[in-house]
Amino acid sequence: MKYSDNKLQQQTAKNTLQPVFSAVFVVTLFLIVTSYIYFYPELDNSIFFNGVLTDAINLLIVVAIFIIVQRANLSVFAYVNLSIGLLLWSAGLTFDLLDEVLIQPLFIGIYVEDVLRTAGMLFTCYGLKLTIGDLTSVQQQLSKELITDYLTQIANRQFFYQYMQKNQSAPYTILLIDIDFFKVINDQFGHDRGDQVLIELSSLYAKALPNNSVFARLGGEEFAIYLPGDDRPKACDLSEQLLSLAHTIELAANRTVSVSIGVSFKAPGEAFNEVVKRADQALYKAKNSGRSQYYIA
Numbered sequence: 001m002k003y004s005d006n007k008l009q010q011q012t013a014k015n016t017l018q019p020v021f022s023a024v025f026v027v028t029l030f031l032i033v034t035s036y037i038y039f040y041p042e043l044d045n046s047i048f049f050n051g052v053l054t055d056a057i058n059l060l061i062v063v064a065i066f067i068i069v070q071r072a073n074l075s076v077f078a079y080v081n082l083s084i085g086l087l088l089w090s091a092g093l094t095f096d097l098l099d100e101v102l103i104q105p106l107f108i109g110i111y112v113e114d115v116l117r118t119a120g121m122l123f124t125c126y127g128l129k130l131t132i133g134d135l136t137s138v139q140q141q142l143s144k145e146l147i148t149d150y151l152t153q154i155a156n157r158q159f160f161y162q163y164m165q166k167n168q169s170a171p172y173t174i175l176l177i178d179i180d181f182f183k184v185i186n187d188q189f190g191h192d193r194g195d196q197v198l199i200e201l202s203s204l205y206a207k208a209l210p211n212n213s214v215f216a217r218l219g220g221e222e223f224a225i226y227l228p229g230d231d232r233p234k235a236c237d238l239s240e241q242l243l244s245l246a247h248t249i250e251l252a253a254n255r256t257v258s259v260s261i262g263v264s265f266k267a268p269g270e271a272f273n274e275v276v277k278r279a280d281q282a283l284y285k286a287k288n289s290g291r292s293q294y295y296i297a
């Protein structure tokens with residue numbers, strides 16, 4: 001949320017800067033060309049067509065990059081550096097082009113041209129560095145969002161199934177957890193309180209689980225845990241602990257949240273979707289046997 005707000009502000013700032021930079025760019029190049037033509041005489045001897053052509057092509061390329069930058073969705077800092085860089089670079093290249101056809105003062109050819117071009121390149125490089133940094137952080141942010149549940153900020157279904165698929169070889173345990181009567185919680189205490197319960201439960205469980213486990217929200221009020229190994233007593237202890245933790249979330253006086261849990265252990269050669277299916281069947285039994293309990297498949 002914060003990130004996109006920040007991007008929106010940057011976009012607005014860029015929208016105000018863009019006409020300024022475009023105007024300064026056009027006016028600068030126009031002034032250089034017109035003042036040159038006005039003040040300095042044409043070279044009386046031969047004009048080197050090749051020199052004019054290559055300088056004109058170089059200038060056109062940098063002008064094209066400037067136009068691309070004006071249309072791109074960049075952060076303000078990257079945009080300003082790139083625009084200043086390309087403006088200075090274009091000014092240097094314009095002097096370079098004009099000295100092929102007009103007699104210009106020596107100091108411009110020796111100093112101004114090169115200083116402008118070098119400063120322009122430096123600003124452009126820095127702007128590119130900032131742009132690449134921005135793209136990298138956007139990419140990291142998107143990759144994180146792709147595998148994170150938006151509400152609880154734990155892993156989502158996609159990540160959980162991908163992880164299971166990749167970790168098939170060794171034995172593991174699956175726990176499927178479903179909040180009991182969640183529809184009633186929503187109906188009686190409101191959808192916001194329902195959301196809050198999902199967040200609180202996720203946070204409590206995330207703190208209680210071992211570091212090598214994977215905890216995800218599969219959707220709605222259903223969660224899953226992947227535990228490496230198939231230690232039955234350990235799975236039972238953990239299930240008991242998860243049942244107790246749910247009861248620490250109070251809904252009203254003498255009324256707490258409860259969950260039901262289905263547990264399955266991977267059998268040799270069994271596909272991950274079969275392991276999940278058995279955990280789901282165990283969860284179904286836990287629900288049908290009165291809820292607030294765990295069942296092992």
Ligand SMILES: Nc1nc2c(ncn2[C@@H]2O[C@H](COP(=O)(O)OP(=O)(O)OP(=O)(O)O)[C@@H](O)[C@H]2O)c(=O)[nH]1
Binds near residue numbers: 186220
């Ligand atoms: N607040 C909130 N509610 C959700 C969300 N996702 C799904 N739900 C609600 O969760 C409820 C799930 O209801 P059911 O599938 O009937 O399950 P239940 O009421 O928990 O019943 P049992 O599982 O049989 O104990 C539905 O009313 C959904 O609208 C969410 O992100 N936030």
